Amino acid sequence: MKFKKRIAFFTAIMMALLTVGCGSKSMSASEDSATMESVYGTDYSKNEYCEEPAETADAGVTSGNGLETQVENGRKLIRTVSLSLQTKEFDSVLNSLKTKTTELGGYVENSSISGNSYSYTTTRYASYTIRIPADKLNEFVDIVGELGNVTQENESVEDVTLQYVDVESHKKALETEQARLMELLSTAENMEDLLAIESKLSDIRYEIESYESQLRLLDNQIDYSTVHVEIFEVERMTDAGEKGFFEEIKERFGDNLYKVGHGFRNLIIGILGALPILIVCAAVIAVIVVIVKKSIKKITLKKQKKAKENDYEENFK
DSSP states (O other), X not given: OHHHHHHXXXXXXHHHHHHHHHHHTGGGHHHHHHHHHHHHSSOOSOOSSOOOOOOOTTSOOBOTTSOXXXXXXXXXXXXXXXXXXXXXXXXXXXXXXXXXXXXXTOEEEEEEEXXXXXXXXXXXXXXXXXXXXXXXXXXXXXXXXXXXXXXEEEEEEEEOHHHHHHHHHHHHHHHHHHHHHHHHHHHOOSHHHHHHHHHHHHHHHHHHHHHHHHHHHHHHHHHEEEEEEEEEEOSSOOOOSOOOHHHHHHHHHHHHHHHHHHHXXXXXXXXXXXXXXXXXXXXXXXXXXXHXXXXXXXXXXXXXXXXXXHHHHHHHO
């Protein structure tokens, strides 16, 4: 009798594992059944242990945390936008960018600001990675476009619907297996069976947690779009519109004229700014010149005096 009970017990476990295996492969079951039917002449699409869930393509997909994400007819889309803009009001743009991000329910993931060093006069540069709710992305991009002169804009969309459904189906299959093993655990009659079931349950719980982590990550990427913003501080805006032949010549002439004037301006600023150092250097050079002149004069006088003494001695001889 004990032997028969053990056979029945392990048969039940195998049935549970078989059900999970069928559930995790539900997406390819129709193709496999068609292949088996063509080879053996038998309809394998119906199995007493494997029954496909009745899901339609238009049905919304519910995330692992219970929140239903409806993005463009139920598709799971990860949107990423990159923007580059120029501005003359650097500080004001940064403040507006942070304020609008908060107002739309987003947050700054990371940021960096460089430029305006002590030794050199340079324009500033800022880089921001911002997470914005997906339904507010277009509004946020329009707002950023109004803060400065947009010189570059890129957008990429990644469809992770199949990946999401696959992860979710694996998680549900494992939860079904977990429930059945819990039922078997309550009917186990000896320690060996208890240990075997608990070991399997531990592995299943670990896999479920892994899939839940993947779903949370996907949910975050889907619910919050990523916006990369580069902000360049400039003294002159770049005209991004289309220009005619003479307009382009005029613009390039004006740019080159501006560069020449800017170069002279920097030269004068550099000279005037370096005046304290130049004055000190000039004073040192002047002192050195005076000392050298005096030394040369003394040497010359000594030579003249010695020459006179030699002439005097020769005259007396």
